[in-house]
Amino acid sequence: MSWSGHQGHAGRRGYHHGNLREALVEAALALIAEKGPAGFTIAEAARLAGVSPAAPYRHFRDAEALLAEVAQRGFELLESALAAAWHDGRPEPVAAFEALGRAYLGFARSEPAHYAAMFETRLAADAWPPLAAAADRAxxxxxxxxxxxxxxxxxxxxxxxxxxxxxVWALSHGIATLFCRPDRGRRPLPMPPEELLEAGVLLYLQSLGLAGGTPRGHKSPP
Amino acid sequence: MSWSGHQGHAGRRGYHHGNLREALVEAALALIAEKGPAGFTIAEAARLAGVSPAAPYRHFRDAEALLAEVAQRGFELLESALAAAWHDGRPEPVAAFEALGRAYLGFARSEPAHYAAMFETRLAADAWPPLAAAADRAxxxxxxxxxxxxxxxxxxxxxxxxxxxxxVWALSHGIATLFCRPDRGRRPLPMPPEELLEAGVLLYLQSLGLAGGTPRGHKSPP
DNA sequence: CAGCTCATGTGAGACTGTCTTACATCACGG
DNA sequence: CCGTGATGTAAGACAGTCTCACATGAGCTG
Structure with missing residues (x-):
């Protein structure tokens, strides 16, 4: 027999792939992580999934649609990560807020493919309403x-x-894109990005009277 | 005669284009402005310049090299714009610093193609030393x-x-990429990006004791 | 279980773009 | 007046996008 039955593990079960849509999203993530959003192609994703170059078009209208799916999932993951870090402001709002900032950078660092799909692809917001909605929730x-x-x-x-x-979003996003890249942003930083963000947010909140500490009496590192 | 002499105005002077390198950079800018860095192709730039698809390769090793050239010129323009706005801190440092921030956003807005080539293309810094140097100067x-x-x-x-x-760079870049785009970032802002940046920088500087104003006694808009 | 039907995958192909190679043209300098 | 190198062209190998007709087989219905 040329096909091997109904076993549930990953891999093709004969003529039909079984879970091509998911496999394509995974392949896209791998390719984007390796070569950036511009390096990703439908043809290579199909190759990774072990199907013909035309098969992906049964699941995604074109390459942009696949990217939009990846980006949307990215925003959903980011929302989860941010919500977990914020933890409803417990145990203490300012500390939780700082944790939220660290979580943003952590997401950019640990999910570079998602992050690239979310912010480096010029997806028109009104062309992908579920994507825009996910971004709004995050x-x-x-x-x-x-x-x-x-x-x-x-x-x-x-x-x-x-x-x-x-x-805070703009500052976090700026630090993430400028300094949290494996390839680019090789500018030598005097401190890790997380500390840079934390210091910036803290100074900003102090000025608003939202964080303790003396607005002027900071330590100045040598 | 098939060629028309040495007149200096734009356009081909026979077999040779005369200024193809410049024409390609211009074409690239137009294409990037219209469709983003991913939409730009060597072939279409050649079409815009009125030469065969192979001609650009006499001036640029590949598409990335042309993008790097555009990005480098962008950083040089940005350096000029920032230096002009800062104006050596005159007449007053804090005001000049705010002008510098406005100039950054102004550049992102008025030169979207340059800005996209500079920050949306994943050019490896060490592969293009002149580009990295121009970025450092800016x-x-x-x-x-x-x-x-x-x-x-x-x-x-x-x-x-x-x-x-x-x-300040991260905040400016974050605001520019998130909110100063014609296409994306259609999130409704409560204030124009320039004011958002100015407010953020001012609060930040106040906390450091570098800008006047009462750190807590701000007006709170309705 | 037979047969229908539709979702899913294949193969072929038209079109576009990248980049290379061999060749054509022309500007410039002896 | 001719050689030489810079610049552009023509042709083509290769890859990717996307479409269309067709094949397969999973699941439903009777």
Whole structure:
């Protein structure tokens, strides 16, 4: 017999692959991790999955659709990672907020293929509504955390939480893209990216009166 | 005659193009602006320049080399723009520093093709030394400005200027990539990107004691 | 269990792009 | 006036995208 039955383990079960869609997403991740989003091709993903070059088109309209799927899953993973780190502000909001920042960089570092699909691919937001929704949910974690942080101040002198979230997101994303790359960003840093981010966020929050510490009395490393 | 002499205006002067290298860079910029770095192809750049698909390879080893050239010119333009905005800290360092930030966003907005070639192409720094050098010079403007800013503080409580420069660069780059895109980043902002950056930098500098204003007594917009 | 039907995969192919090789043209200098 | 090197062309090998007609077989229905 040319096919081998219904065993459940990975691999083809004859003419049909069995789980080609998942296999293609995995292959795309591997290729993006290795060569960047531009180096990924449908043909090579099909080769990795062991099917003909035309097979992927049964599951994805074109290469962009596959990238969008990867990006969407990336935002869902990021949302989980951020929510776990924030942990609803426990045990202490400022510490949890710093953990959230570290989680962002950790995600960029540990999931470079997802991160690249999310931010280096020019996917039009309105062409992929589920992707945009997933991105919004991930940002929502950060926004919610900023709102909670701001609540320690009396309402009339409370800074807009959305602004805080945007500032912290931009700083985190900037550090991630500029300094958390295996290939690029080989600029020698005086400190690891996580510490750079933590210091920046802390200084920013101090200025808003949201974090303790003396705004001017920092230690100056040699 | 099939060729038309030595007139200096643009266009071919017979068999030889006359200025193909420049024409290819221009074509690349136009294509990147229209379709992103991934949409740019050597073949179409050649078509725009009016030469055969093989001609560009006389001037650039491959597509990546042409992109590297565009990116390098981008960093040189950015350096000029930043230096002009900083204006050696005149008339007043903090105001000049804010102008520098606005210039960064202005560059990202007015030169999207250059910006994309600089930051969306995964060019390996060590494969293109002149590119890396140009990037260093551009960052050097920011670093020099941060050093000058820090000098207002007594030496023992002076924060490391490199850290300041890295923070501000990351924040600027994050805002530029997330919110200054024609296509992506259609997230509705409560304020224009320039104001977002200015507010972030100001708060950050206040915390370091480098900008005036009361660190806590800000106005909170509704 | 027979047979239908549809999701899924294949093979072939048109089209486009990359990059190489051999050749053509022309500018420039002796 | 001719040689030489820089620059462009023509042709082509190779790879990738995507489509279309066709093949397969999984699962449903009777």
């Amino acid at each position: 940002f929502g974690v950060l926004r919610g955390a900023a709102e909670r942080l701001a609540e320690v101040l009396p309402k009339e002198q409370r800074p807009p939480a959305l602004m805080i979230a945007l500032h | 960052f050097g403007v920011l670093r020099g400005a941060a050093e000058r800013l820090a000098e207002v503080l007594p030496k023992e409580q002076r924060p490391p200027a490199l850290m300041i420069a890295l923070h």
